Amino acid sequence: MAQQVTPDDARLRASYLQFASPRGHGTGQGYLVRPAKASGPLPVVLVVHENRGLNPHIEDVARRLALENFLVFAPDALFPLGGYPGDEDKARAEFAKLDQTRTRQDFVAAAQLLERMAGGNGQLGVVGFCYGGAIANFLATQLPQLKAAAPFYGSAPPVADVPAIKAELLVVLAADDERVNAGWPPYQAALEEAGVRHALLQPPGTQHGFHNDTTPRYDQAAARDAWTRTLDLFERTLRAPAAG
Numbered sequence: 693m694a695q696q697v698t699p700d701d702a703r704l705r706a707s708y709l710q711f712a713s714p715r716g717h718g719t720g721q722g723y724l725v726r727p728a729k730a731s732g733p734l735p736v737v738l739v740v741h742e743n744r745g746l747n748p749h750i751e752d753v754a755r756r757l758a759l760e761n762f763l764v765f766a767p768d769a770l771f772p773l774g775g776y777p778g779d780e781d782k783a784r785a786e787f788a789k790l791d792q793t794r795t796r797q798d799f800v801a802a803a804q805l806l807e808r809m810a811g812g813n814g815q816l817g818v819v820g821f822c823y824g825g826a827i828a829n830f831l832a833t834q835l836p837q838l839k840a841a842a843p844f845y846g847s848a849p850p851v852a853d854v855p856a857i858k859a860e861l862l863v864v865l866a867a868d869d870e871r872v873n874a875g876w877p878p879y880q881a882a883l884e885e886a887g888v889r890h891a892l893l894q895p896p897g898t899q900h901g902f903h904n905d906t907t908p909r910y911d912q913a914a915a916r917d918a919w920t921r922t923l924d925l926f927e928r929t930l931r932a933p934a935a936g
Contacts, residue, residue: 708721736816753821799830840862861891
């Protein structure tokens with residue numbers, strides 16, 4: 693599964709953490725990862741999966757980010773339905789059963805939990821992929837305390853909600869992604885009109901999902917560049933405020 697960081701990597705502390713859910717079933721759950729050794733409070737980043745729940749790939753992405761000295765939480769939208777079923781096709785089928793209005797509120801609750809997490813500096817960022825990119829855009833409109841968001845090829849939020857965004861955005865799009873890319877021009881216009889600080893990264897020759905190294909659409913060079921730009925965004929916006 694293209695794993696880059698093993699779950700038992702001694703440099704990390706990883707566990708599953710449940711949190712209060714506003715959707716009525718009582719709890720949500722996510723994967724919490726932090727460096728085993730950290731000096732001082734760490735910036736906190738929410739990682740949002742694709743439309744298959746918290747699969748091994750997204751857990752690996754969370755570990756990669758934690759190794760960069762961040763406190764990371766990756767919620768599982770499928771937890772109320774039993775969690776990731778271990779099969780991508782089954783996961784997609786389960787995902788279609790979710791009430792997305794309630795699921796989105798779970799992600800708001802997870803972000804707020806992470807913001808208050810012991811060992812964190814309270815400076816909150818979010819990165820999401822595909823479905824998770826849309827959630828990253830959504831959270832930017834819902835959380836004025838959010839400092840940075842990196843939505844990877846995710847659907848844009850309603851333009852009427854864009855003026856509520858206070859975070860700095862790195863919008864990552866694929867070159868060949870007609871459905872998602874159609875929403876970018878009005879989103880860009882709304883961001884500019886609202887004065888939201890943002891940048892677009894759209895590597896040539898890429899397809900939707902190019903960061904996911906478990907699929908044939910993976911583009912190593914583009915994925916590396918997008919990841920580096922995302923880390924740069926988080927370093928600049930989440931770590932510096934704590935030092936100041």
